[in-house]
Amino acid sequence: MVKTKVTEMLGLEHPIFCGNMMNISYPSFAAACSNAGALGIMASVMYRKPEELREALTELKSLTNKPVAVNVNLFPMLKPIKQIDHVKVMLDEGVKIIETSGHQAPDKYIPLFKDHNVTWIHKCAGTRYAQKAASLGADIVEVVGWENGGATGRYDIGTLVLTPATIDAIDIPVVAGGGISDGRGVAAVLALGAQAALIGTRLMATQECPIHENLKQAFLKASIYDTMIIMRSLNATHRVWSNQAAQKVIELENSKSNQMEIFNAAAGAKSKMMYEEGNLDVGVVSVGQSVGLIHDIPSVKDMIERIMKEANTIIQNLSNK
Ligand SMILES: Cc1cc2nc3c(=O)[nH]c(=O)nc-3n(C[C@H](O)[C@H](O)[C@H](O)COP(=O)(O)O)c2cc1C
Known part of the structure; x- marks a missing residue:
């Protein structure tokens, strides 16, 4: 078992965060990730009305009693939702871990997070944004390198450089993502000093992922160049x-x-x-570059277990050298 500051802070079995994905990370998928011992992160942006979000949170609570987070989307939207109402529903429903991600810092929500003893995780794609989040009181920062699926930021810095640069720049725990699909990737970012690994793209080819089989099969065939x-x-x-x-x-x-x-x-x-x-x-x-490293469609639990077994073996072998 790998214990880190972040597994201890959040009560996780494994140092793995399952990336929030709009229109995919519904309660059942986030719960599957948490039940597998990782941190599931439910997306909230697809619920247009606060009452829809409340129902989803009720469902989430019925599906897992393990640590689970909910994402607050700060990316620009074609049809914006009233985000403050979403945040209030989360707090009202007792959500204790909130991840924010997007183009801005969530200044106006921070006092609410603090008043409600929420662990606030901020995801960003650059060291300077991580510094800003840390200075505003974030408990954990996730950084994603240029390999990652989704927003890449404007600086094109890969995970191998972004992770240590960020760790050197701030005093709070850093979780690293971008390109991680297996135990080698998890061991690599732990070796860089990250306190957990964030995985997104690889999760799309799992049994529980609620996307059409055609897409899963296409990702199986895809290469790192796709x-x-x-x-x-x-x-x-x-x-x-x-x-x-x-x-x-x-x-x-x-x-x-x-x-x-x-x-x-x-x-x-x-x-x-x-x-x-x-x-x-x-x-x-x-979709991130790690799509080219997908070779099967396991259950989330089998995938997480396999990843951690491989990471543990690598860590053991390196320390025996
Ligand atoms: C299909 C898909 C949808 C995503 N949607 C979101 C999203 O709505 N909000 C967000 O903050 N990140 C989103 N992400 C990014 C992931 O949460 C995570 O940061 C990223 O996938 C990690 O890098 P990786 O893909 O290389 O594993 C998405 C990623 C994928 C693959």
Whole structure:
């Protein structure tokens, strides 16, 4: 068993965070991650109304009594929700671990987190943002390197450099993600000084992941070269699966189309359709380079156990050398 500051702080069996994914990290999936001994993180952004979020939180509580977090989305949205109402529902429902992620620091929510004894985790893609979050009182920072699926930030720094740079820059525990799919990746970021590993893309090819089988099979076949960066022209760089829809976004960016047209082409509603219907080209899906390291579709529990067994063996072997 690997114990770290973060497993101790949160009461986790394994030093693994399961990345929150919009339209995927519903209560059942987040609970599957937590029940496997990792930190499940439920997404909240797909619930348009506070009452829908409340129902989801009730479901989440019925599915796991292990540590579980809920994400507050700070990314710009085509149709914004009233985020403060979502935060109030989370606090009202006794959520004790909140992850924030996005383009801004959650200044106005921090006093609420502190008043309610919430462990506040902030996810970002650069050391300077991690420093800001730490200075505002974050308990844990997650940093994601350029390999990662989803938002990559604007500096293009890989996990191998971003992780130690961030650890050197702040005094609170750092969790590292971007490109981690197996025990080798987990052992690597622990060796860099991270207190846990954050995994997103690899989770898409698990039995419990609520996306269409066509997508899971496509990810099994994909290589490390099958992702691309979009929306750099809008300062909203995302690493996504290289499909027709992503190519279309690049064409729109290159032809200097208007922002709304580009955002519409990359809209989350279209990825949701793909997850539900299995059409591979209708929309844009966040996917990291580790998609090329996926070789099977295990249950979340089997995957986490396998990853930790491999990480433990590596750590043992290195310390016996
Ligand atoms: C399909 C997918 C959807 C994602 N959606 C979100 C999201 O809504 N909000 C967010 O903060 N991160 C999102 N992420 C990022 C993950 O939470 C995590 O930070 C990232 O996947 C870790 O890097 P990896 O993909 O290399 O494992 C998403 C990632 C994927 C693959």
